[in-house]
Amino acid sequence: MKAFNYHSASSVKEATKLASSNSAYLSGGMTMIPSMKMRLANYKDVIDVKKIKDLHGIKVTSKSVVIGAATKHADVANSKEVQKAIPSLSSLASRIGDAQVRNRGTLGGSIANNDPTACYPSACLALNAIIHTSDRKIEAEKFFKGMFETALKKGELITAVEFQIPEKSHYFKFPNPASRYAMVGVYVAKHKSGVHVAITGAQSVVYREKNMEKALNDNFSASALNGISIDTSELNSDIHASAEYRASLILSSAKKAVEHCK
Numbered sequence: 301m302k303a304f305n306y307h308s309a310s311s312v313k314e315a316t317k318l319a320s321s322n323s324a325y326l327s328g329g330m331t332m333i334p335s336m337k338m339r340l341a342n343y344k345d346v347i348d349v350k351k352i353k354d355l356h357g358i359k360v361t362s363k364s365v366v367i368g369a370a371t372k373h374a375d376v377a378n379s380k381e382v383q384k385a386i387p388s389l390s391s392l393a394s395r396i397g398d399a400q401v402r403n404r405g406t407l408g409g410s411i412a413n414n415d416p417t418a419c420y421p422s423a424c425l426a427l428n429a430i431i432h433t434s435d436r437k438i439e440a441e442k443f444f445k446g447m448f449e450t451a452l453k454k455g456e457l458i459t460a461v462e463f464q465i466p467e468k469s470h471y472f473k474f475p476n477p478a479s480r481y482a483m484v485g486v487y488v489a490k491h492k493s494g495v496h497v498a499i500t501g502a503q504s505v506v507y508r509e510k511n512m513e514k515a516l517n518d519n520f521s522a523s524a525l526n527g528i529s530i531d532t533s534e535l536n537s538d539i540h541a542s543a544e545y546r547a548s549l550i551l552s553s554a555k556k557a558v559e560h561c562k
């Protein structure tokens with residue numbers, strides 16, 4: 301690891317003031333520290349945001365669940381309020397990585413990193429999330445741009461994520477047996493305004509499967525997905541799964557997600 305200046309910010313204002321063209325925010329450190337250790341990334345200034353009080357906590361209203369960016373996965377998993385309002389979201393958090401990762405990793409770090417196999421990005425798309433930052437509010441649809449790429453500008457800090465409470469929902473993940481990341485994960489959410497089907501792990505970035513949404517809007521049942529063909533041309537093919545296998549996982553996982561929706 302190369303030498304860097306460590307700063308611990310106590311407010312959003314202080315953190316953004318410390319930011320420069322060669323700095324990065326540190327949250328759970330689950331991705332950033334190994335990347336720096338392996339010299340895949342290096343920064344002059346590392347700004348720790350974990351002690352910023354405004355980035356912590358969970359607020360539930362009749363319409364939404366707002367979660368602070370530095371809230372750990374374990375806190376989302378164990379929150380009785382989230383379990384009641386959006387059970388699929390607490391369940392997703394409870395299955396991220398292992399206990400160590402869940403007790404360090406954070407929501408803000410996860411979506412800022414935008415790993416193509418991460419779980420939370422699919423929750424953001426399925427649950428019509430609004431990403432609150434130090435500068436603005438960004439719709440999830442416009443946030444996830446490409447592999448490890450988001451709409452965040454240099455020095456922009458995620459402060460919270462606002463998830464819309466659906467009528468019912470479920471996240472079905474087919475995990476990599478070693479890392480627990482999604483080889484394919486399908487998040488189905490039925491809102492008054494329509495059904496969202498968000499897929500992670502299958503392409504270079506999370507996306508919505510519009511053909512499935514159309515079928516489920518007409519008939520919200522697993523059988524409505526029979527015969528839907530998945531275009532394999534954009535699907536990942538690697539040592540873990542071929543594009544064809546991933547296509548099959550998308551279909552079977554989507555059916556299971558619909559069956560388990562509550």
Ligand SMILES: Cc1cc2nc3c(=O)[nH]c(=O)nc-3n(C[C@H](O)[C@H](O)[C@H](O)COP(=O)(O)OP(=O)(O)OC[C@H]3O[C@@H](n4cnc5c(N)ncnc54)[C@H](O)[C@@H]3O)c2cc1C
Pocket residue numbers: 324325326327328329330331332333349369370373395396397398401404405406407408409410412413417418419420452456457458459479480481482
């Ligand atoms: C072994 C292992 C297994 C895992 N399994 C899963 C899994 O099954 N599913 C899953 O979804 N994830 C998984 N993860 C990812 C993990 O859950 C973390 O969410 C992820 O590593 C990043 O979160 P973090 O809080 O550690 O962020 P950090 O490592 O601290 O930061 C990651 C990136 O986000 C930036 N950042 C952090 N906070 C903010 C902020 N508030 N605003 C703007 N930028 C910010 C940092 O500058 C950095 O670029 C796994 C990780 C490991 C190591």
